[in-house]
Every structure is written in structure tokens, then in C-alpha cells.
Amino acid sequence: MNYQEKIEKTVEFIKNSTYAVALTGAGVSTESGIPDFRSPRGLWQRFKMITFDEFIINRQARQEFWEMKKELLPELLNAKPNEAHYALAKLEKMGLLKYVITQNIDGLHQLAGSKQVIEIHGNNREALCIDCGRFYKIEEIIEFLKEDIADVRCSNCGGVIKPKIIFFGESMPEREFNLAQTASSQCDLMLVVGTSLQVYPAAGLPQLAYHSGAKLIFINQTETPMDELAEVVIHEKAGKALGDILKEFKRGC
Numbered sequence: 160m161n162y163q164e165k166i167e168k169t170v171e172f173i174k175n176s177t178y179a180v181a182l183t184g185a186g187v188s189t190e191s192g193i194p195d196f197r198s199p200r201g202l203w204q205r206f207k208m209i210t211f212d213e214f215i216i217n218r219q220a221r222q223e224f225w226e227m228k229k230e231l232l233p234e235l236l237n238a239k240p241n242e243a244h245y246a247l248a249k250l251e252k253m254g255l256l257k258y259v260i261t262q263n264i265d266g267l268h269q270l271a272g273s274k275q276v277i278e279i280h281g282n283n284r285e286a287l288c289i290d291c292g293r294f295y296k297i298e299e300i301i302e303f304l305k306e307d308i309a310d311v312r313c314s315n316c317g318g319v320i321k322p323k324i325i326f327f328g329e330s331m332p333e334r335e336f337n338l339a340q341t342a343s344s345q346c347d348l349m350l351v352v353g354t355s356l357q358v359y360p361a362a363g364l365p366q367l368a369y370h371s372g373a374k375l376i377f378i379n380q381t382e383t384p385m386d387e388l389a390e391v392v393i394h395e396k397a398g399k400a401l402g403d404i405l406k407e408f409k410r411g412c
Contacts, residue, residue: 165391166400169350169376170407172390173255176348176374180258181247182364186353186379187397188263190241192234211329214321215289221319222309228322229304232297235265235283243352244271246401251275253408257346260339262354262361264324277339279331279361281324286311290318297322331360343368350376353397356383 160168173179185193213220240248248271250256259268260277266284268276286295293315300320303311311320325331343349349368356362365375365385375389378400386392393400 160391162393162395165393166403166407168391169393169404172348172374172376173250173350173404173408176255178346179250179256179348179350180260180342180346180368181250181256181350181352182343182354182361183243183247183259183261183263183268183352183397184354184356184361185263186355187241187243187261188238188265188267188353190243190396190398191238191265191267193238193263193265193267194231208327211326214326215319218310221311225304225309225311228300232283232301232304236297236301238265238267240267240271242398242402243396244268244273246398246405247352248272249405256350258339258342260342260364262358277335277342279325279335279339281322281332283322283324286320286322288313288316288318289321291316295320336360339364340367343373344371346371346373348374348376350378351383351389352378352401354379354383355381356385 207223209220209224214224244267247256247259247268251273258275258277259273260279261268262280264280264283266282284297286297286300287293291313293313300311312318313320343364344367346368349365351365356365369375369388377383377386377389377392378395378397380394380396
């Protein structure tokens with residue numbers, strides 16, 4: 160199939176679906192100027208990856224993490240949704256998409272208008288003290304960082320403050336991941352958008368959907384290890400492909 164045929168086939172699958180979900184990754188947010196992790200210009204080329212255990216027990220690791228956040232947080236908070244985010248929100252509004260399951264931590268799906276968003280890797284909008292549980296809005300953390308505080312500590316108890324993101328080596332949030340698994344096992348169509356499907360357990364969700372009988376549509380600029388499972392594979396930017404899918408819906412109306 161050529162590109163247009165793939166777009167038309169995807170629209171046909173969506174129209175015939177009764178329970179469609181989307182799984183999104185970093186490739187959706189890069190079009191909003193948010194860097195990914197693994198590309199030649201990704202975060203792991205510029206910063207050391209800090210694991211959950213390192214963050215909890217190693218003060219130097221926390222300092223390195225917060226130095227990274229000091230640079231990135233203003234950029235993340237100023238980012239705007241792009242065409243891919245708006246297209247998925249529109250599909251939900253049209254009653255064609257039940258959930259967006261996202262690995263992204265930027266909140267851009269919600270800003271675009273998506274209501275049913277499952278954040279399996281947490282989000283950058285809040286932080287909490289791991290000792291007393293006090294919540295902090297990310298704007299409060301930015302104020303700490305502006306004061307060149309290297310190891311951000313709770314103003315209530317002095318405990319370690321951790322952003323509400325899931326670190327490598329940390330367990331998935333139980334409620335959100337259970338909901339993501341349920342949606343993946345119940346759906347009859349999954350749009351897999353902007354993810355290389357290399358990070359588990361998130362990468363196992365399309366497999367769960369497939370083995371539960373769902374059809375898969377992959378939209379990603381590069382190949383994934385699971386392309387052979389998909390009914391349609393579109394190697395294109397998320398914004399363009401999803402925008403063209405919406406245009407095809409309008410042409411068919």
C-alpha cells in the first residue's frame with residue numbers, strides 16, 4: 160500500500176471499531192519541541208540516566224537529576240500541543256477513541272482536549288515528598304531550583320522530594336497501569352503512535368491487545384520490533400499522519 164492507501168485503510172479500521180485506544184510515546188511530543196531519550200540528540204546523549212534507586216539513596220545523583228530538570232522544566236511547561244495531540248483529542252470527541260494511554264509526562268494530551276488519558280509513566284506537573292507525602296506543584300519546584308538548591312528537600316519535614324514521574328527501575332503506578340492493561344485487553348483497535356516499543360512493560364501493551372484480538376495500526380518514523388503484528392504501518396511523523404487521517408474522515412463525510 161502507498162501512503163494514501165494506508166491512511167484510507169486506517170480510517171476504515173477506526174470507523175469499524177467499537178473500542179479503539181491509542182498508545183503514544185515520545186515521537187508525539189518531539190513535534191512540540193520536547194526532546195526524546197534515545198535519538199542522537201536525545202536526553203541520554205546530554206545527561207546521565209538516573210535510576211530510581213540512585214535518586215533515593217545518592218545525593219549526587221539527585222543533584223545531577225535536578226540540574227537536568229533546571230534546564231528542561233521551563234521548556235516543558237512552555238510547550239504547546241501539536242497536530243497529533245489535537246487529532247487524538249478530536250477522535251475522542253467524535254466518539255471514536257476510548258482512551259489515550261501515554262508514556263509521555265508532559266500533559267500535552269490534556270491541554271489539547273483529551274479527557275480519558277492514562278499516564279503510565281506519571282507526569283511532570285507535580286512532585287511529592289517520599290517521607291511525609293506532601294504534594295508540590297512543579298512551579299514550586301522551579302522556585303527551589305532558581306535558588307540554586309542542589310538537593311531539593313521538603314519544606315515540611317526535610318525529606319527527599321521526587322517528581323511524579325516513573326524512573327527507570329521504579330514500579331509502574333498500579334492504578335494507571337492496571338487501567339492501561341484492561342483497556343488494551345478490551346480494545347478491538349490500537350493506534351500505536353510515536354513509540355519505538357523498546358521500553359517494557361509499556362511495550363507489552365500492543366502485544367496484549369494483539370493477542371486479545373485487536374488490530375494494530377503503527378505510526379512511527381522508524382521501524383519497531385513489532386511492525387509485523389500491525390495491519391497498517393505508517394512511517395511518518397505523528398502530526399502529519401494523524402492530521403491526514405482526520406482529513407480523510409472529513410472527506411468521507
